Amino acid sequence: MTALFPALKDPTDRLALSFGAETLTYEELGRAAGALAVRIEGAGRVAVWATPTSRTAVAVVAALLAGVPVIPVNPRTGERELAHILGDSAPGAVLAGADDVLPAALAALPRVDVDVHGQGPAAEAGAPDDPESPALIVYTSGTTGPPKGVVLSHRAVAASLDALEEAWAWTADDVLVHALPLFHVHGLILGILGPLRRGGSVRHLGSFSVEGVARELGAGGGTMLFGVPTMYHRIADALDGDPALVRALSEARLLVSGSAALPVHDHERIAAATGRTVVERYGMTETLMNTSVPVGSPPRPGSVGLPLRGVELRLVEEDGTELAAYDGESVGEIQVKGPNLFSAYLNRPDATAAAFDGGWFRTGDMAVREPDGYVRIVGRKATDLIKSGGYKIGAGEIENALLDHPAVAEAAVTGEPDPDLGERIVAWVVAADTEKPPTAEELADHVAGLLAPHKRPRTVHFLGALPRNDMGKLLKKALPAALAESGRG
Known part of the structure; x- marks a missing residue:
């Protein structure tokens, strides 16, 4: 070499x-x-x-x-x-x-x-x-x-x-x-x-x-x-x-x-x-x-x-x-x-x-x-692949849909156990205006309109900031702790 x-x-x-x-x-x-x-x-x-x-x-x-x-x-x-x-x-x-x-x-x-x-x-x-x-x-x-x-x-x-x-x-x-x-x-x-x-x-x-x-x-x-x-x-x-x-x-x-x-x-x-x-x-x-x-x-x-x-x-x-x-x-x-x-x-x-x-x-x-061979990543297998209602759903596309809403500054999406769906989609959102955040229903309808009804968040949590590491990567496993610390859980 x-x-x-x-x-x-x-x-x-x-x-x-x-x-x-x-x-x-x-x-x-x-x-x-x-x-x-x-x-x-x-x-x-x-x-x-x-x-x-x-x-x-x-x-x-x-x-x-x-x-x-x-x-x-x-x-x-x-x-x-x-x-x-x-x-x-x-x-x-x-x-x-x-x-x-x-x-x-x-x-x-x-x-x-x-x-x-x-x-x-x-x-x-x-x-x-x-x-x-x-x-x-x-x-x-x-x-x-x-x-x-x-x-x-x-x-x-x-x-x-x-x-x-x-x-x-x-x-x-x-x-x-x-x-x-x-x-x-x-x-x-x-x-x-x-x-x-x-x-x-x-x-x-x-x-x-x-x-x-x-x-x-x-x-x-x-x-x-x-x-x-x-x-x-x-x-x-x-x-x-x-x-x-x-x-x-x-x-x-x-x-x-x-x-x-x-x-x-x-x-x-x-x-x-x-x-x-x-x-x-x-x-x-x-x-x-x-x-x-x-x-x-x-x-x-x-x-x-x-x-x-x-x-x-x-x-x-x-x-x-x-x-x-x-x-x-x-x-x-x-x-x-x-x-x-x-x-x-x-x-x-x-x-x-x-x-x-x-x-x-x-x-x-x-x-x-894609048909021309381009690769689009939808998330990590351990944290971003959500199996809900018989569908395999990537968290990434829902996050992009949420970020398309003018009232959303940051967004993360995870799944959590659901007795009916297998997993439900959970959104973690930082509002652009923390004093006037959008409603959970508004965000769910927004995602359903852009993507498909089965991809809408069933639960929405609001945070002051999303936890990240030194490289700016989102730490999804730290989201529950961040919610608990915020006092909003």
Whole structure:
């Protein structure tokens, strides 16, 4: 396989990384990463204190060049979860900034301070001896038990990024703008390693702000924006009163949303104001990227597009039977195979074996396929597939219908046991005006009018906010607790 970072072979003074006032050219990145790679060579595995800074980027590049697997650590990880991650992955050292204050569990490890202005020998950009060697061990969110360490090989990282090069026409001329955290695949692998593999530039905001997006896409020369639905929702809210933001988005080449479904209403607001379509893609920690709406395709709100190059995708029934229908209605679980897949769950051969069905990875995501092959995800198998009155119903389409109501700011849909229907549809709603929320009957009629009567919510709960994680993903299992805390249950 090719080297992960060909642009470091003969580095230039082209901008590689920008984190506010701190910038690094490819030559500076090569020397800083090269110096650090020498220091950590043979370290076994290294934890990286993954703050949204250039230190994290240099640390990860250095470890990959040295052939040392990286364990990105979320700085907000709690004490118990951090202890589990460190005990499971057994890193030989922790890489952090000299002024970073580390929790006790990490402070007990040998520490290597990251100098982003290090002046070592230029980094070698050679390919790993074994493309199957681990590049990163990224821990899942732990929604169904202790977090599992997902072992991602150099092969998987390169294959996924190169497939996106084709789907998004991604080149060295692109300047990516984002504010995603650097402890997970979206912000770190796509958002940092992606531009560096192409030989392009990344301008990281440090923390998200609409003003920062407008600035870096505008004066910063950004051509691409990566974000999650929460970010795009805030962007959509700000468009009416911010002509600079409208202009910046209009001039961007590509707007990409991922990590969760972007509501159709936000798609429409952004497209109407800027003339730009937000492209959605679909991936997981275990698979990296599976599908995307190709750049330049007609608007497809609600769709995550077509399988990427090298990715095979199928939908299966509960009994494992493959769904042949391309009708936009038949719901099945997504299973994938391809060079983008992870190698194993660290120290969990049982979980690794259970995750596969004859070589196909069981994603747990439910979807339909349109007649032209485009994939539309309707929810998670565990929380978003509702079996009501003999129908299989995806929560996602009901959520989009609710968001189409002008009195609804946020919405989530789940199922709960019902003696007659099997499961009843439950809506969790944040009203646009909390003092004057819509009635449950009004929302039920609204959904029934847009979709079908059997898809209307039977119960509606109103909340002040929906519970979300650091990536903006909705935490549906936390909804009952959020309702209890609100005192509205």
